[in-house]
Amino acid sequence: MLQLHLDDLAEKVVARGARRVGVQLPFGLRRRAREIAKIFGDRGIEVVFSGTPSYGACDVADAQMARADVDLLVHFGHSAMLPDSSIPVLYWEVVDDVDIIKTIRQHRDELRSRGRSVGLVTTVQHVHQLPSVRDYLVSEGFNARIGDASIRVSYPGQVLGCSFETASSLDVDFFLYVGTGYFHPVGISLATDRPVMYCDPYTEQCIDVTPVRDRIVRKRYAVIEKARAATHFAVVVSTRRGQYRIDEALNIKKLLREHGKTCHIIVAEAVDAALVQDFGFDAYVVAACPRIAIDDAPSFEKPVLTVTEVPLLFDDGPYQFDEIHKL
Amino acid sequence: MLQLHLDDLAEKVVARGARRVGVQLPFGLRRRAREIAKIFGDRGIEVVFSGTPSYGACDVADAQMARADVDLLVHFGHSAMLPDSSIPVLYWEVVDDVDIIKTIRQHRDELRSRGRSVGLVTTVQHVHQLPSVRDYLVSEGFNARIGDASIRVSYPGQVLGCSFETASSLDVDFFLYVGTGYFHPVGISLATDRPVMYCDPYTEQCIDVTPVRDRIVRKRYAVIEKARAATHFAVVVSTRRGQYRIDEALNIKKLLREHGKTCHIIVAEAVDAALVQDFGFDAYVVAACPRIAIDDAPSFEKPVLTVTEVPLLFDDGPYQFDEIHKL
Structure with a gap:
């Protein structure tokens, strides 16, 4: 079971002298918002929740919470990733004590x-x-x-x-x-x-999970094959702090244009089916979270590629997962 | 038919000396992204599209586009509203020439x-x-x-x-x-x-449209009635620049607490059914675009009120629409 250790958290926040704290919760913990608010409220600390999706420490809402004048942002459920933030951030990891x-x-x-x-x-x-x-x-x-x-x-x-x-x-x-x-x-x-x-x-x-992986790789090659026929591409860059891969996006734009495709950049917070549908390009590349193209594939009506899949449009090679190796 | 006057626009942008422009389109115009990119591309100007929803000039993506290093943001389809922006913004109104x-x-x-x-x-x-x-x-x-x-x-x-x-x-x-x-x-x-x-x-x-209005007002009173039974409220404030109504949110929080309710603030870009569902409060107040509570009502599983509906929880009075009278 997930252990939030809210009393420990509240004591830490009190010790820091915070009067107003921002709280950012991953989806699975949002239902505990009232309980969290009470822990702070009982100690005279105001709470402002972030409604921004928090899929990871790449999504830390420091800029949004700075605007809400909080002294401290408590980011639940993820360990720290980004080296800096515009306000103090306390990463409150949540521990599961189930017997493994x-x-x-x-x-x-x-x-x-x-x-x-x-x-x-x-x-x-x-x-x-x-x-x-x-x-x-x-x-x-x-x-x-x-x-x-x-x-x-x-x-x-x-x-x-x-x-x-x-x-x-x-x-x-x-x-x-x-x-x-x-x-x-x-x-x-x-x-x-x-x-x-x-x-x-x-x-x-x-x-x-090998059979699942194999099925996904086969599906990825099918998407790549479909994208090969495309002429007009867009590369989507995310404004989420830990996903802003503008350099990768510019490299891909260059590569696609060298191969006679048109390519433009879209900057967005989230990449979803509506965005892919509305903009009317033939194919998309996601230079944001590398999982979007793979895990949300069933929702996209156009081919949506990861960054590492783009070279496979033009040259054979082994399938490579699009990891992020930087902050 | 909608007239975009793209050649005029491109000449204006060239005259301003912009080398890289951001383009923000309302949903209805997103399908014309390729055509817009071509007009600029033919003149050697790079285009970066904003994928952020643009429902009005309250949604201008200047901060996002500043990060993408554009010289100028062309915001299509709305007239200027906000007095300032972090980068130059050209509001490009779109004209309909149909015979009225x-x-x-x-x-x-x-x-x-x-x-x-x-x-x-x-x-x-x-x-x-x-x-x-x-x-x-x-x-x-x-x-x-x-x-x-x-x-x-x-x-x-x-x-x-x-x-x-x-x-x-x-x-x-x-x-x-x-x-x-x-x-x-x-x-x-x-x-x-x-x-x-x-x-x-x-x-x-x-x-x-009077019968439609009357039906909506009746439905609003039903939502208000349902919210009367709620104990735990949240007020949602939007980070969209022209919708950031923090003062109204704080006033509502104060009013609700004076009447024995708990109330916390959620800051979010968008208020949607998932947010209302996930956070687990009994009822919500939207201090963002005043149309969200009314027009999206069928999607919300909990009562969601506008700012001007909250006093009706505690005192009788005429129904008042929640207009925004400030920038």
Whole structure:
């Protein structure tokens, strides 16, 4: 279960002398807004919520909250990523205390059939549990390893939807992802091209996501094929702070124009089906979160490519996932 | 038909020496993005499109476009509203040249049955046609008048979804709105509580919107009644430049708290069904575009009020439309 430790948070905020705090919540925690407001209200602290979607620390609403005159922004659920902010930001990580080892134990033999060397990977809410997962697996004869933290993440073994360097730095037989949802394990598989076992402590299932990854890659090649016939392209750049990839967008524009395509840049906060539909270009490239083109593909009526898929329009090559390696 | 006069625009932009222009289009004009890009491209000017929704001059994307290093932002389809901007903005109004008088002539007798004194009202794309509409109606024996421009609009007789002062300044038997769509004539009727004849030059229909207005007011009282049972409120403030009504939000928070409700502020760009659903408050007040609560009401699962509806929770009074009277 997710632990918010709201009393600890409130004491920290009081200690900082904040009188008015901004609160930014990921979608799954928005329903707890009233409870959070009460914790602060009981201590005489005013709360202003950010209604801006918060999919990650790339979405930190510091500029918006500066305008709302808060002393401090509490950003829930993600570890810090960006080096600076226009107001003080307290990243309040949320910890999940569910028993992971119980599920791993149930699937021990299945894991063993994938090899002996395993890389352990997870998201921030489970990252504190990785050392005990490693100890357990070592006791079972595995060579279990946790990769280093990298530029966009705070902890060894931690991944984001756009950053899997902690996995790709390891040379292992397979990866074990602990957590919930296909989003991250599929990303690990796309980024590493290695088998990924996805172990969910809530459903107690352990699933090899390789078939899902293979299906996605086949679909991506179909989208690339469709985009090959396009003449008029647009590259979409996001205004979200940790997704503003203008240099990549300019490179792609140059590449497309060298190949006789027209290409223009669209700057937007979010890339959605309406934007793709309304602007009337033949094909789009998303130089924002690299997951948009892949995960939202069913909603797009036009071909929408990632940054690393564009060269495949003109030259054969291996499929490469579009990771972000900068702040 | 809408006239964009793109060659004139391009010459103006060249004359200003701009090398890189931002272009912001309302939804109806987004499909013309390629054509617009070509006009500029032919003159060696780079284009960056804004993907931010542009519902009015309250949505001008100057800060976003400053980040994209444009020399000039061309904002299509709306007249200037805000007194300042972080980069130069050229408001490029779009003119509709459809014959309006033809339709008005067809409905002359119906108009006459509503009275002799009539106030003429429209949106920016038809506002140049109002003097000839007035001349025609005067020749038919009407006392036809055009109200002054006001703080948020540029032209006599012009309305926005949030500003109907050009109408409410006139003491007339009824208003004649020329244009397309129910959005503006219903707003005039809500804001003035006077009969509004809506004359559409494309469908050649002329419709009294009073029954629509009456139905909306009845529905608004039903929403207010539902909100009366709520304990936990949130007031949503928009970050859109011409909709940032923080003072109104703070006043409402104070009023609600004086009546024993809890109330917090949410700052967001857009107020939509997901935001209302996710945050889990009992009821919401929109201190952004005053039309959101009314026009999007069918999508909200919780009661969502306008700013002027909140006092009706605690005291009887006439229904008042929530106009914005400031920049």
